[in-house]
Amino acid sequence: MKSTPIAPGPVPKKALTGIVGLDEITGGGLPQGRTTLLVGGPGSGKTIFALQFLAHGARIDDEPGIFVAFEESADRIVANADGFGWKLPELREKELFFIDAQPASDLIQSGNFDLGGMLAVLEAKVSEMGARRIVFDAIDIVLALLPDDEARRREVYHLHEWLLQHGLTGIITAKAGGEVTTPEDSQREQPFGFMQFMVDCAVVLNHCVVQGVSQRTLRVQKYRGSSFDENESPFLIGRNGFEVVVARPLGRGVMEVSKERVSSGIERLDTMLGGGYYRGATILITGFPGTAKTTLGGAFAEAACARGDRTLFVSFDADSSEVVRDLSSVGIRLAAHLDSGCLRMISARRVTGSAASYLVRIKTLAADMGARCVVIDPVSTWAKSNNGNSAHGVAELLIDFSKSEGITLLCTSLLDEMSQRQEANSSLQISTLADTWIQLDYLVQSGERNRGLAIIKSRGTSHSNQVRELILSDNGVTLADIYTAGGEVLMGTLRWEKESAERVAVEVADVAARLKRVRLDAEEAELEVRVRSLQTELVAKQTEKELLTHTTATRERELTHGDNRLRELRGADATPPKPK
């Protein structure tokens, strides 16, 4: 594949370098048929950069190349690059030609000279093998032999013209004392400054040591007729050669967002999160030392392995065997998963490389084993050993990488004891990027320290707003509700005491209630008895009343009847005398 235009319009043709990241920065590689100047200090990786460019052309793009070695011998260069898997010895047969052009150490010079001989040789070679790419490695060596600046300039212009004439994509490397970044620097004459104006593209490699940690950065200084990423990007020389660490360029496909939940390894935490973390999410666990950050990481790793997800556990705190032992004391058993190969642990007690180098190592390892979950414990180590900015950038890139690969990433981050609690932010400032942020804290009360867990945020999931107590025991990790009583939050033994006091109180109340019920039962029974006797009395009274009514009626009837009878008997008028 030749360079592909990435945007409409007159974009210069580009030659892919095969350098991971650089092709993204430059939007497709170096300018084709033009010259690129590569400057950097000693050991900054110029030769490897240039060699990789040639090797990629010869192997992939079907563009044979020539390597003009002014400094090191060709055999040594090929031998040094042996580890990168570019198959240089095979390529040397046809597609890749090395010219040893080191000036002899006993070379005697008298009067002017030029590079005409070299160009003649190259001319013949270019047409013989149809070369499309060419590298002049360490041109400063030969330029130093020239008597004055004017001669140097003339030779470089001559060389540049020659490259353009032949339409070769060229890289010229030259040693330089770093980049012009401060006003004082710009006052200083750059050794081959004129070349930077002449070429179409200039790439600067920097190698510096910040607080004892080696940092390599690459910056595209100019690129005529093309847009490019102007920032410094960390890079390192890894197993496959040069690797520039860049963020995923805009527009590249993001892995489909998953709604799948993965367990945190702690049942109640899953409940708090409404089912667990999202797959592919980035989880940040912050806390002071000893707040069980590693334990949460371990629990997550165990759960992942139990599911069958390949997991990479990176520990910057302790050796992996120590981590396994320590976690087994809280019921997290990782040894079996390590044996089965489902879990891979790497540890680095001391940070010996830059954050960028670790990023690439992690990326490579994760890609090699097909990891679906990655635990980094703690990620804040990077910030300690680096200048924060670059580590922050790397952390962003790590998140970016895991997102694009659909890897669930769990990072722990140590909070500085001295830092403000309110701040509660890790120095890497990745808390804003993380999807789920769990804060672990101590609560000191009545001579006890107890661990508290709170979910500060969890994107896209409903989550509990409550602080839970994190309890580590032989049986595992559990969360307990903390006890709030009268406005005070109780944890640990205080919670236990309060709970047991409450249990006693409940019992007492229970007994009291039972007693009361018995008493009430008795009273009820008594009342019922009274009601019944009263009812009986009522019936008696009613009967009596009925009887009385009856008796009265009978008597009255008797009286009336008796009167009439008496009159009959007396023979009196049957009817009473009517009044006149």
Place this chain on the structure above:
Amino acid sequence: MTKPVQYQFRLFVAGGTSNSLQAIANLRALCAAHLPDRHKIEIVDVFHEPTRALADGVFMTPTLVKLGPLPGQRIVGTLSQLPVVLQALGLGGIAA
């Protein structure tokens, strides 16, 4: 006096550039003055015979290669500084 030693030179030049012409002239003058009748000069134009330049590892022009007597020696440039050239060719004594 021992039998005069034959000096063998090969001068690589790049076409008719001024550097090349100067070098040829300087070499001829030097030989005429210091090595009369005991020198052999071969001039190689790298534009015509680039493979020979490659074989001899010559990338800067002009380059003078002293093939004999041993030890061999290479001198890059127009050979304009006569004392330096004579010294390098082991002819320092003669020049004095």
